[in-house]
Amino acid sequence: MKYETQKLAYPYFLAAMGLFVAQVLGGLLAGTVYIFPNLLAEAVPFNVIRMIHTNALIVWLLFGFFGAAYYLVPEETETEIHSPLIAKLQFWLFLFGAAAAVLGYLFGIHEGREFLEQPLWIKVAIVVVALMFLFNISMTLLKGRKTAVSLILVMGLWGLALFFLFAFYNPSNLALDKMFWWYVVHLWVEGVWELIMAAILAFLLIKMTGIDREIVEKWLYVIVSMTLFTGLLGMGHHYFWIGTPGYWQWIGSIFSTLEVLPFFAIVVFAFMVVRKGGRDHPNQAAMLWTLGCAVLAFFGAGVWGFMHTLAPINYLTHGTQVTAAHGHLAFFGAYVMVNLAIITYAMPHLRGMQPYNQVLNMWSFWIMSSGMVFMTLTLTAAGILQTHLQRVMGISFMEVADEIGFFFILRGLSGVVVVIGVLLFVYATLSTDKAQVRVGGMKPQAAE
Amino acid sequence: MQAKLPSTRRLIFVWAVLIAATIGLMGAGRVNADIDLGSTWVTVLLVLAGAKSSLILWFYLNLRQSSSGWQKGFIAFLCVILSFILGAYYLTPAI
Amino acid sequence: MSDLNEHNSGWGPLSSLPGNPIMWVLIWSELLVFGAALSGFAVARMLDVQTFDASQAHLDRFFGALNTMVLLTSGLCAALAVRVRSDGNSSASRWWMVYAILIGSVFLYVKIIEYGDKLDAGFDIETNTFFTLYYLITGFHFFHVIMGLIILAIVAWKNSLENLETGAAFWHMVDLIWVLVYPVIYLVR
Numbered sequence: 001m002k003y004e005t006q007k008l009a010y011p012y013f014l015a016a017m018g019l020f021v022a023q024v025l026g027g028l029l030a031g032t033v034y035i036f037p038n039l040l041a042e043a044v045p046f047n048v049i050r051m052i053h054t055n056a057l058i059v060w061l062l063f064g065f066f067g068a069a070y071y072l073v074p075e076e077t078e079t080e081i082h083s084p085l086i087a088k089l090q091f092w093l094f095l096f097g098a099a100a101a102v103l104g105y106l107f108g109i110h111e112g113r114e115f116l117e118q119p120l121w122i123k124v125a126i127v128v129v130a131l132m133f134l135f136n137i138s139m140t141l142l143k144g145r146k147t148a149v150s151l152i153l154v155m156g157l158w159g160l161a162l163f164f165l166f167a168f169y170n171p172s173n174l175a176l177d178k179m180f181w182w183y184v185v186h187l188w189v190e191g192v193w194e195l196i197m198a199a200i201l202a203f204l205l206i207k208m209t210g211i212d213r214e215i216v217e218k219w220l221y222v223i224v225s226m227t228l229f230t231g232l233l234g235m236g237h238h239y240f241w242i243g244t245p246g247y248w249q250w251i252g253s254i255f256s257t258l259e260v261l262p263f264f265a266i267v268v269f270a271f272m273v274v275r276k277g278g279r280d281h282p283n284q285a286a287m288l289w290t291l292g293c294a295v296l297a298f299f300g301a302g303v304w305g306f307m308h309t310l311a312p313i314n315y316l317t318h319g320t321q322v323t324a325a326h327g328h329l330a331f332f333g334a335y336v337m338v339n340l341a342i343i344t345y346a347m348p349h350l351r352g353m354q355p356y357n358q359v360l361n362m363w364s365f366w367i368m369s370s371g372m373v374f375m376t377l378t379l380t381a382a383g384i385l386q387t388h389l390q391r392v393m394g395i396s397f398m399e400v401a402d403e404i405g406f407f408f409i410l411r412g413l414s415g416v417v418v419v420i421g422v423l424l425f426v427y428a429t430l431s432t433d434k435a436q437v438r439v440g441g442m443k444p445q446a447a448e
Numbered sequence: 449m450q451a452k453l454p455s456t457r458r459l460i461f462v463w464a465v466l467i468a469a470t471i472g473l474m475g476a477g478r479v480n481a482d483i484d485l486g487s488t489w490v491t492v493l494l495v496l497a498g499a500k501s502s503l504i505l506w507f508y509l510n511l512r513q514s515s516s517g518w519q520k521g522f523i524a525f526l527c528v529i530l531s532f533i534l535g536a537y538y539l540t541p542a543i
Numbered sequence: 544m545s546d547l548n549e550h551n552s553g554w555g556p557l558s559s560l561p562g563n564p565i566m567w568v569l570i571w572s573e574l575l576v577f578g579a580a581l582s583g584f585a586v587a588r589m590l591d592v593q594t595f596d597a598s599q600a601h602l603d604r605f606f607g608a609l610n611t612m613v614l615l616t617s618g619l620c621a622a623l624a625v626r627v628r629s630d631g632n633s634s635a636s637r638w639w640m641v642y643a644i645l646i647g648s649v650f651l652y653v654k655i656i657e658y659g660d661k662l663d664a665g666f667d668i669e670t671n672t673f674f675t676l677y678y679l680i681t682g683f684h685f686f687h688v689i690m691g692l693i694i695l696a697i698v699a700w701k702n703s704l705e706n707l708e709t710g711a712a713f714w715h716m717v718d719l720i721w722v723l724v725y726p727v728i729y730l731v732r
């Protein structure tokens with residue numbers, strides 16, 4: 001770690017991991033309710049548990065992105081962060097907002113629009129946080145060296161804030177409501193977040209393989225152009241049946257099918273770079289998360305996304321468990337894993353140690369990933385069966401729910417595996433491995 | 449890359465061929481008559497379209513100077529698309 | 544980007560194509576989009592020939608052919624602009640680009656008349672699948688013609704050889720797509 005202000009990332013990563021644990025516990029609880037439908041129905045109804053699960057996810061991923069930016073922007077721009085004070089204030093404000101939101105949810109205070117349930121004043125706080133952050137990072141970038149990695153990262157972060165503004169527009173017409181809702185949700189995960197992910201992966205690959213920056217940057221440009229070309233109009237795949245004109249079926253099917261290409265390019269890119277540059281970087285665990293991210297993002301977003309993205313297929317699968325299967329593997333493969341990759345890479349530096357507990361961290365990789373993959377498979381099976389029984393045969397929703405109950409037990413079990421993987425990850429990242437510290441010859445530094 | 453560009457004369461010649469092919473296309477496609485074409489003429493249409501596209505690629509876009517991988521890739525793309533369209537035409541039930 | 548060799552190095556296979564490599568990423572993406580759209584058109588026609596053939600009869604096949612020739616001729620001017628620029632003749636190159644733009648604009652004019660006629664006759668994007676696809680495909684192409692003209696204007700102004708090659712490559716792609724769109728949508732029946 002070369003720059004003092006990179007340390008600003010540390011609290012962000014800690015908060016990210018904390019909320020990650022809360023998120024998967026929330027998921028596990030929601031999954032349990034699927035098996036025992038009346039569990040907690042009075043105290044904490046399913047919709048609230050679900051809200052905590054998904055909101056915690058988004059918030060911790062944002063904490064991770066902020067942390068990643070504070071960690072890598074100084075190194076890329078070769079300058080200290082413009083204002084450490086803003087970074088610290090921003091952290092506490094964001095943490096406060098997140099806590100207040102969750103507390104509110106528990107008391108039933110929310111706006112009930114999936115993923116955007118936060119009360120208005122919290123949304124405003126999020127915008128303030130984002131503005132503080134963007135100001136800070138952009139000033140740093142303006143002062144320093146401008147690399148493709150940092151430019152694309154900052155572009156993605158600006159886009160993230162910009163598209164969030166659509167969360168404030170909530171027309172009462174349900175079709176319009178949905179239409180603009182996707183401006184946030186789709187244009188985030190299949191647009192600007194992809195730029196952030198590509199930039200972080202590029203940074204990690206440059207650092208860990210020592211490959212020529214030139215080559216990585218060219219790939220980055222290709223990936224980013226493909227993402228924007230396909231992802232913007234690809235939004236049409238959500239406009240099939242919400243009251244929008246019929247031509248969206250064509251636009252959505254064609255462009256979103258091509259959205260698979262940038263995800264595929266990321267896989268080719270990552271493995272090509274590692275083959276050329278070698279993978280003998282000491283932080284083997286970070287390498288594993290980086291490559292795993294490329295692969296599972298391709299499967300979760302690319303393969304599982306394509307599976308139901310053509311209008312005639314989506315006609316049947318829309319809103320079934322197939323969607324949940326895709327949502328889980330895509331979010332996990334792309335955005336969870338890229339965060340865990342940068343955390344695994346940065347933490348040893350931030351804590352002033354050699355890479356440590358690699359074996360445990362790699363175990364957590366395999367446990368968490370196989371848990372998620374298995375969960376995806378069970379949900380896919382449930383979804384296909386549900387589609388067949390409910391949409392093709394016309395059996396009622398509740399009867400079908402009984403038929404596919406078995407898969408929800410399996411999903412719950414794989415959820416337990418995921419939670420174990422997550423706890424192991426947190427332990428491996430925050431613990432101290434005495435032997436390795438001694439070998440490294442560095443004394444562990446107190447946090448902060 | 450500083451590939452050799454086609455000469456002015458050659459470009460004009462290619463243009464003349466393209467225009468001629470378009471006139472051929474108008475004939476094969478009976479632009480002024482509302483009659484069925486039948487599979488032979490539709491095949492002619494699509495082959496002409498493929499030939500014109502290849503000329504544009506080869507000379508206007510100067511693909512003849514690029515690597516053989518790209519040349520094959522573009523031609524394969526044209527072949528796949530046009531044969532798919534032709535295949536759909538052949539499979540269309542007669543009215 | 545004056546130094547071509549430096550700029551185009553490290554792009555792997557993309558560097559053997561003229562102009563900026565990112566333009567070729569775009570060209571391939573466009574070809575895939577239009578290829579998919581035309582394939583979709585062919586399948587939709589297969590499923591409903593009557594509607595498609597009856598609707599197609601309302602198109603102006605002659606205008607479509609005229610517009611093909613317009614684009615081919617404009618494309619020639621663009622290719623000549625690149626050609627004479629590489630011979631070092633910068634001002635002649637500008638003029639060829641201006642011709643390319645002027646001729647290219649004729650395409651828009653003809654197409655607007657065509658759209659006007661169709662709309663007056665009561666055929667809009669929601670009329671049936673044929674017209675949905677007609678408007679989507681030709682409309683998307685129309686939008687590219689506008690983009691192309693803007694790009695040509697920019698490279699006529701900042702006319703390094705690399706820029707000209709890049710702009711002309713986009714324009715030829717627009718041309719190429721129309722060469723495929725015209726027979727499939729207007730003629731095949």
Ligand code: HEM
Pocket residue numbers: 023024027028029030031032034050053054057323324327328331332336411412414415416418419
């Ligand atoms: C890192 C891991 C996880 C990620 C990224 C994740 C992501 C998500 C997302 C995006 C949704 C909303 C899906 C949609 O709208 O279709 C969701 C819902 C849900 N998740 Fe997770 N989740 C994770 C872990 C878990 C775990 C471990 C469980 C435990 C069983 C779980 C159970 C659920 C349940 C039950 C729902 C509600 C589904 C419904 O409404 O039918 N999740 N999760």
Ligand code: HEM
Pocket residue numbers: 114189190237238256257259260297300301302304305306307308309310314317318319320323326327328330331334335
């Ligand atoms: C990392 C990238 C991606 C993430 C995180 C992601 C996540 C999600 C989530 C959470 C949903 C459920 C939204 C809801 O209704 O609550 C969803 C829906 C959908 N996604 Fe993705 N997705 C990604 C990429 C893709 C790609 C590349 C495709 C297509 C190739 C795709 C196709 C779809 C489709 C068609 C739906 C709608 C499903 C339905 O009708 O119920 N996704 N996605």
Ligand SMILES: [Fe+2]
Pocket residue numbers: 186190234235237238
């Ligand atoms: Fe989407």
